[in-house]
Amino acid sequence: MSRAILTAELTELIAAALELVLVQQATLDRAYSKVFSGQRLVASDQAAVTTHVGALLRKLNLYAALAHVNLPVAAGQLNHVFAAYLQANQLKSPSIKPLTNQDAFAQRWSLLQDNGALLDGCPAWLDKLGQAQLADKWPAERAALAAEPTRFIRANWLKTDRERLAKRLEKEGVTTQTVRGVASALQVTNHSALFRTDTYQAGWFEQQDAGSQLVADALDVQPGMRVIDACAGNGGKTLALAAHMQGKGRLLAMDVEQWKLDNLKKRAKRAGAHNIETRLIASSKTIKRIAMSADRLLLDVPCSGLGVLKRHPDTKWGDTAERLPVLAELQAHILTSYSRMLKVGGKMVYATCSIMPSENREQVDQFLAEKPQFKLLKDETLWPSLRGFDGFYYALLERIAE
Numbered sequence: 528m529s530r531a532i533l534t535a536e537l538t539e540l541i542a543a544a545l546e547l548v549l550v551q552q553a554t555l556d557r558a559y560s561k562v563f564s565g566q567r568l569v570a571s572d573q574a575a576v577t578t579h580v581g582a583l584l585r586k587l588n589l590y591a592a593l594a595h596v597n598l599p600v601a602a603g604q605l606n607h608v609f610a611a612y613l614q615a616n617q618l619k620s621p622s623i624k625p626l627t628n629q630d631a632f633a634q635r636w637s638l639l640q641d642n643g644a645l646l647d648g649c650p651a652w653l654d655k656l657g658q659a660q661l662a663d664k665w666p667a668e669r670a671a672l673a674a675e676p677t678r679f680i681r682a683n684w685l686k687t688d689r690e691r692l693a694k695r696l697e698k699e700g701v702t703t704q705t706v707r708g709v710a711s712a713l714q715v716t717n718h719s720a721l722f723r724t725d726t727y728q729a730g731w732f733e734q735q736d737a738g739s740q741l742v743a744d745a746l747d748v749q750p751g752m753r754v755i756d757a758c759a760g761n762g763g764k765t766l767a768l769a770a771h772m773q774g775k776g777r778l779l780a781m782d783v784e785q786w787k788l789d790n791l792k793k794r795a796k797r798a799g800a801h802n803i804e805t806r807l808i809a810s811s812k813t814i815k816r817i818a819m820s821a822d823r824l825l826l827d828v829p830c831s832g833l834g835v836l837k838r839h840p841d842t843k844w845g846d847t848a849e850r851l852p853v854l855a856e857l858q859a860h861i862l863t864s865y866s867r868m869l870k871v872g873g874k875m876v877y878a879t880c881s882i883m884p885s886e887n888r889e890q891v892d893q894f895l896a897e898k899p900q901f902k903l904l905k906d907e908t909l910w911p912s913l914r915g916f917d918g919f920y921y922a923l924l925e926r927i928a929e
């Protein structure tokens with residue numbers, strides 16, 4: 528934990544972010560942008576807010592149980608949960624009273640010690656799903672998903688290399704270390720205001736999890752190719768693909784949300800990625816028009832996000848469980864209908880930020896059973912428990928016939 532005593536100002540910001548997420552159902556990103564807007568906090572204070580909000584949300588059910596509060600947390604009970612969090616982590620705030628005396632609190636703790644899922648901040652629906660899908664593997668992943676996330680950045684090869692980037696960042700007070708096995712990744716090792724650096728403004732790096740960088744690497748993109756990123760979003764992986772292409776060839780970034788493509792364009796400009804074209808998917812015709820045109824195709828499909836819970840713990844307390852069947856249908860649809868954009872001899876990656884087989888290998892197997900013109904070259908689940916990266920899955924497939 529970053530500090531033992533929280534100021535009243537930080538306490539207020541943390542409470543405001545929690546209220547936005549838990550009572551008003553805002554996403555965590557939205558809540559942060561709202562509470563930080565106009566604040567001009569120093570980097571360490573901003574980090575303190577995100578650290579505490581993240582830590583509380585990762586184990587919300589545990590702190591709620593300690594506070595004798597039921598989920599979903601009602602507005603009037605948020606302070607009890609916050610008080611339980613502070614007391615459990617031996618933190619103090621001038622504006623929040625301890626929940627109870629230490630002996631009574633220790634008694635509450637001791638009653639929960641046998642409940643592994645609760646201690647890992649895992650809701651019952653997720654624990655059931657994880658056990659059903661991952662069996663013996665699940666407890667280690669469940670624990671890893673409750674850990675504090677690591678900050679990774681990707682050196683933008685269009686402008687620099689990893690060593691030059693590390694040196695320039697150090698001069699701006701950002702300390703880093705290289706990440707073994709991920710050629711473009713640096714791990715940020717201090718609480719620094721990354722996005723306020725000149726290095727960032729110059730487009731030398733993007734914040735991107737090391738696992739996400741590996742997914743982009745798996746597509747084996749080369750300069751001069753015709754590449755499509757069909758679920759590009761804000762362009763995290765698009766920009767990594769552009770770096771592999773070194774400005775040569777064409778990279779088409781598509782999505783169903785225009786505002787995400789607009790963000791992507793701004794990021795591409797800063798990164799110096801000039802061979803990216805964006806296109807909104809308005810209907811199935813957008814896909815049909817470019818059938819069999821791509822050497823490489825990335826399908827980074829909408830998913831549950833159950834591999835990236837460290838970074839987005841709010842996912843556990845929203846409506847993810849109810850959305851799973853809808854997502855499964857969408858994933859199968861995208862695989863089947865978007866794969867037609869790939870040329871014969873071309874390769875595609877189907878990827879998710881989930882570690883659940885139902886969204887991953889099972890989708891790929893079902894697709895291959897229906898489409899013998901594709902073959903699986905390899906697939907991999909990036910387990911959060913292994914290297915501290917977020918959890919991802921990718922399958923590399925080749926189109927072998929029309």
Ligand SMILES: C[S@@+](CC[C@H](N)C(=O)[O-])C[C@H]1O[C@@H](n2cnc3c(N)ncnc32)[C@H](O)[C@@H]1O
Nearest residue numbers: 757758759760762763764782783784827828829
């Ligand atoms: C996992 S996110 C993509 C993340 C992005 N590739 C990155 O690395 O930053 C999935 C994206 O799929 C988009 N999406 C949802 N439905 C879609 C559809 N039917 N066709 C294409 N994209 C879709 C979402 O808007 C979202 O941006």
